[in-house]
Amino acid sequence: MSMINAIVAAVEQVTPLVKHFTFVKEDGSKLPPFSGGSHVVVSMDIGGRVHRNPYSLMGSPEATDAYHISVRKQENSRGGSVFMHEHVTVGMPIKITYPVNLFSLAKKGHKHILIAGGIGITPFMSQIADLNRLGADYEMHYAFRSPEHGAFVEQLKKSCSSRLHCYIDSQGEQLDFKALLGDQPLGTHVYVCGPSSMVTVVLETARNLGWPERHIHNEQFLSPPVGEPFNIQLAKSNIEIQVPADMSMLEAIEAAGVEADYLCRGGVCGRCELQVLETDGAILHNDHFLTDSEKVSCKKIMPCVSRANGKRLLLDL
Amino acid sequence: MMERGYWIKSKPIYTSLVWHEKATSHLVVAQGQGGLAAIKLFQQMHPQQPVTTLYEHSDIDANFAITLKKVVPEDLHLLKSEQEVVSLLKRIMPTKRMGLRIYVAGSEGFIWAVAEAVKEFGIEDADIMKELTGTLARSIYCVHCKAITHNITTNIGKCSSCERMLFVRDHFSRHLGAYMGLMVDAESPGQLPEIEEIYP
Amino acid sequence: MASTFKKETFREDYTYSNSAEAIKRFPFPFPEDQYMYSVNIEPHVKGKVGSVCEFTFDVDEHYVAECLDKKITLEQDPGRYQALPHMMDAQWDFLELTMESLSQDYPQHFSLNKNGSVWTWENKPLGIKDTFTFGDSSTLAMEPFDYMGRQVQGDFVLLDHREETLFADAGIVTSQADWSLAFNVGMSWREWHGPVPRATELGVMDRALKHLLNLQFGSPVRRLNWTMTINPRLDTSPENYPQWGGDRNAVNADNVSDLVHLRVELQTLFRLPRSNAIMFSIRCYLINLKDLSTYSRWAKRLHRVQKTMHPDLIEYKGMTKFHPLVVDWLAKFDDGAALDVGTHAE
Numbered sequence: 001m002s003m004i005n006a007i008v009a010a011v012e013q014v015t016p017l018v019k020h021f022t023f024v025k026e027d028g029s030k031l032p033p034f035s036g037g038s039h040v041v042v043s044m045d046i047g048g049r050v051h052r053n054p055y056s057l058m059g060s061p062e063a064t065d066a067y068h069i070s071v072r073k074q075e076n077s078r079g080g081s082v083f084m085h086e087h088v089t090v091g092m093p094i095k096i097t098y099p100v101n102l103f104s105l106a107k108k109g110h111k112h113i114l115i116a117g118g119i120g121i122t123p124f125m126s127q128i129a130d131l132n133r134l135g136a137d138y139e140m141h142y143a144f145r146s147p148e149h150g151a152f153v154e155q156l157k158k159s160c161s162s163r164l165h166c167y168i169d170s171q172g173e174q175l176d177f178k179a180l181l182g183d184q185p186l187g188t189h190v191y192v193c194g195p196s197s198m199v200t201v202v203l204e205t206a207r208n209l210g211w212p213e214r215h216i217h218n219e220q221f222l223s224p225p226v227g228e229p230f231n232i233q234l235a236k237s238n239i240e241i242q243v244p245a246d247m248s249m250l251e252a253i254e255a256a257g258v259e260a261d262y263l264c265r266g267g268v269c270g271r272c273e274l275q276v277l278e279t280d281g282a283i284l285h286n287d288h289f290l291t292d293s294e295k296v297s298c299k300k301i302m303p304c305v306s307r308a309n310g311k312r313l314l315l316d317l
Numbered sequence: 318m319m320e321r322g323y324w325i326k327s328k329p330i331y332t333s334l335v336w337h338e339k340a341t342s343h344l345v346v347a348q349g350q351g352g353l354a355a356i357k358l359f360q361q362m363h364p365q366q367p368v369t370t371l372y373e374h375s376d377i378d379a380n381f382a383i384t385l386k387k388v389v390p391e392d393l394h395l396l397k398s399e400q401e402v403v404s405l406l407k408r409i410m411p412t413k414r415m416g417l418r419i420y421v422a423g424s425e426g427f428i429w430a431v432a433e434a435v436k437e438f439g440i441e442d443a444d445i446m447k448e449l450t451g452t453l454a455r456s457i458y459c460v461h462c463k464a465i466t467h468n469i470t471t472n473i474g475k476c477s478s479c480e481r482m483l484f485v486r487d488h489f490s491r492h493l494g495a496y497m498g499l500m501v502d503a504e505s506p507g508q509l510p511e512i513e514e515i516y517p
Numbered sequence: 518m519a520s521t522f523k524k525e526t527f528r529e530d531y532t533y534s535n536s537a538e539a540i541k542r543f544p545f546p547f548p549e550d551q552y553m554y555s556v557n558i559e560p561h562v563k564g565k566v567g568s569v570c571e572f573t574f575d576v577d578e579h580y581v582a583e584c585l586d587k588k589i590t591l592e593q594d595p596g597r598y599q600a601l602p603h604m605m606d607a608q609w610d611f612l613e614l615t616m617e618s619l620s621q622d623y624p625q626h627f628s629l630n631k632n633g634s635v636w637t638w639e640n641k642p643l644g645i646k647d648t649f650t651f652g653d654s655s656t657l658a659m660e661p662f663d664y665m666g667r668q669v670q671g672d673f674v675l676l677d678h679r680e681e682t683l684f685a686d687a688g689i690v691t692s693q694a695d696w697s698l699a700f701n702v703g704m705s706w707r708e709w710h711g712p713v714p715r716a717t718e719l720g721v722m723d724r725a726l727k728h729l730l731n732l733q734f735g736s737p738v739r740r741l742n743w744t745m746t747i748n749p750r751l752d753t754s755p756e757n758y759p760q761w762g763g764d765r766n767a768v769n770a771d772n773v774s775d776l777v778h779l780r781v782e783l784q785t786l787f788r789l790p791r792s793n794a795i796m797f798s799i800r801c802y803l804i805n806l807k808d809l810s811t812y813s814r815w816a817k818r819l820h821r822v823q824k825t826m827h828p829d830l831i832e833y834k835g836m837t838k839f840h841p842l843v844v845d846w847l848a849k850f851d852d853g854a855a856l857d858v859g860t861h862a863e
């Protein structure tokens with residue numbers, strides 16, 4: 001997979017938990033243009049082990065001198081966000097993928113309702129730039145814990161002006177999803193990014209009100225969950241690999257030197273799908289990609305986030 | 318050419334009308350024989366949300382209109398032509414909100430005229446429940462002169478504009494609301510296969 | 518790459534011909550003796566020097582004549598260009614990709630100068646020089662996709678990516694193998710591929726779609742497709758079928774090698790950055806059987822492929838009438854000796 005060699009140009013503490021990173025290209029040339037809602041996968045070498053995490057691009061898709069991402073420190077994570085917060089400094093080289101968009105705006109939409117919770121604001125930053133450029137009708141609804149956790153509010157006030165609606169939990173402000181989605185003109189699309197509880201409520205509310213599925217959009221990258229160690233066998237490469245508790249299958253496969261396809265590494269895009277040839281245990285599907293019937297059939301697995309609990313899991317790789 | 322081995326993935330899907338449980342409001346649009354489909358719909362458990370009904374018919378289908386007046390509790394509009402249906406739709410659609418569910422019953426030509434009329438309000442044809450009633454007659458797009466000829470019931474039909482004899486392909490364009498018609502005797506002028514009624 | 522462009526026609530008197538160099542670089546599509554419809558997608562990376570894949574877009578000796586033929590077709594039928602309103606970002610993506618690639622790969626013919634968002638484009642072979650503002654359609658004489666679509670050989674379709682599928686929401690199509698843009702515009706992947714026989718049955722189209730939905734910016738892909746055309750005619754559209762359909766009756770044992778052309782499409786697909794759309798390019802190469810038989814390996818292989826073709830595919834490709842003549846003519850080249858896998862000429 002082609003990667004971009006970048007350098008960290010700036011690091012900024014935005015809220016007590018969120019840091020903002022600016023990347024420029026190592027050779028000083030412009031980065032590729034992208035579309036609102038895109039993300040890149042950032043590679044990190046943590047103690048000899050490569051972590052790859054997806055982060056939304058926040059800047060304006062027009063300004064390609066630099067890319068911008070923001071990372072919320074997840075204390076109980078496997079280390080990617082902690083590494084970004086504690087070890088990534090200005091001047092460091094860093095490898096990123098080309099932008100990929102799994103959360104694009106519906107270009108035929110007549111109106112766009114954007115709903116963010118906390119760090120879920122990041123993909124909307126570039127979408128807002130696109131919506132402003134296109135002169136589109138939209139509303140930005142942004143919920144966060146307390147005033148000091150409201151990342152980028154000042155920036156949003158400038159770019160969205162009266163289209164911005166903030167809901168500060170510590171001040172008792174609640175977003176009434178049913179009232180919001182129950183009275184929108186035809187042709188409206190809703191987009192949500194935030195904690196999974198919020199995503200679930202928005203999806204359910206829209207569906208219960210009779211919104212067509214094509215008008216409902218969400219982005220929810222999963223971190224590979226920590227689990228029990230297990231072993232996998234690769235048929236084509238003819239090797240056996242142990243997947244440690246705090247590593248994903250995909251990471252273990254890569255660490256063993258076997259090349260595997262991937263894009264989002266968050267259980268969304270489907271690119272890393274592998275065929276299961278034999279298994280003697282259960283597959284712990286954690287992805288949002290496979291259908292329920294595919295999950296039950298145990299013939300496919302998404303190694304970026306899913307795990308297994310048997311002794312044998314023979315994969316077509 | 319290309320008659321054989323043609324798959325029909327592009328053909329639209331028509332079903333029987335049933336209420337969507339999840340909705341904020343409903344819009345039923347029927348024509349002619351489609352009146353019966355609308356009556357059947359109203360015999361199902363009535364939805365809690367408001368329903369608007371448009372029915373266009375001629376004298377032949379007056380009985381359906383009489384029954385509809387009995388079974389539709391409110392907001393029923395009886396209309397005399399497709400143009401009246403389209404212009405009423407253009408008036409009421411701007412007042413509708415997300416969660417509106419649309420149900421259409423009638424001839425294929427009517428169904429796609431309604432789909433076209435509501436398109437500008439952000440409604441995709443896949444969001445419309447459609448029941449094909451009465452005739453199977455097709456609208457044919459002449460790929461050569463671009464005219465659309467309605468009510469073709471045969472495997473081969475004459476283009477109303479350029480008068481070429483057109484073979485009706487099972488390939489449907491939603492934006493034109495018509496099947497593709499291709500000159501049948503271009504390779505051997507005047508030699509026509511047997512013309513049969515297959516879309517009665 | 519040709520340094521001179523031929524004056525030739527793709528209609529009426531059909532003066533089109535291939536030079537020895539053009540024959541040698543012809544993208545012969547059959548690596549094996551049997552043909553199966555397959556996705557056969559590979560990365561669109563730089564090919565060998567002189568090959569049709571040497572550059573992002575191939576500009577060959579037919580460039581000027583092909584662009585002229587395209588202009589005639591568009592004048593006669595403006596419906597060959599379609600772009601739905603939400604595709605404007607994709608239009609500018611297309612303009613940028615074509616201008617940047619052509620000026621980089623063929624600096625002797627094309628140049629692009631950028632002064633902020635004010636760009637100056639020069640196309641020497643076609644005698645075009647324009648200055649415009651990137652992103653502002655009012656500064657070009659026509660829509661950006663139309664403008665550059667006329668300056669690159671081949672057909673182009675811009676696919677919008679939404680609802681887990683692709684929609685053919687814009688196109689400039691003048692050298693198609695019998696499909697109508699005016700009819701197909703706005704169709705989803707499945708509706709569009711409705712007519713391909715046997716392919717849906719095999720799930721080929723679903724697999725191809727899954728692959729394309731994950732197509733990444735910076736990693737374009739390509740595949741070859743083929744059919745046969747009577748006369749070197751680019752515009753074998755359904756629109757003009759009454760004009761060319763009858764040509765199939767003219768094929769006989771004496772003229773088959775002059776009239777019947779192998780028509781190969783080099784299809785390339787690019788993810789576009791600003792719009793997240795996919796650009797589908799279909800570039801058509803034509804060669805008559807006589808020129809193709811310059812290389813006996815190709816003639817042998819083509820004979821075997823045609824002899825074993827499924828009748829449904831022969832019919833789908835519109836070859837039923839003249840197909841036996843093609844097989845008969847090619848038979849004399851086939852000594853039955855085994856051929857190694859690959860599309861090479863010698």
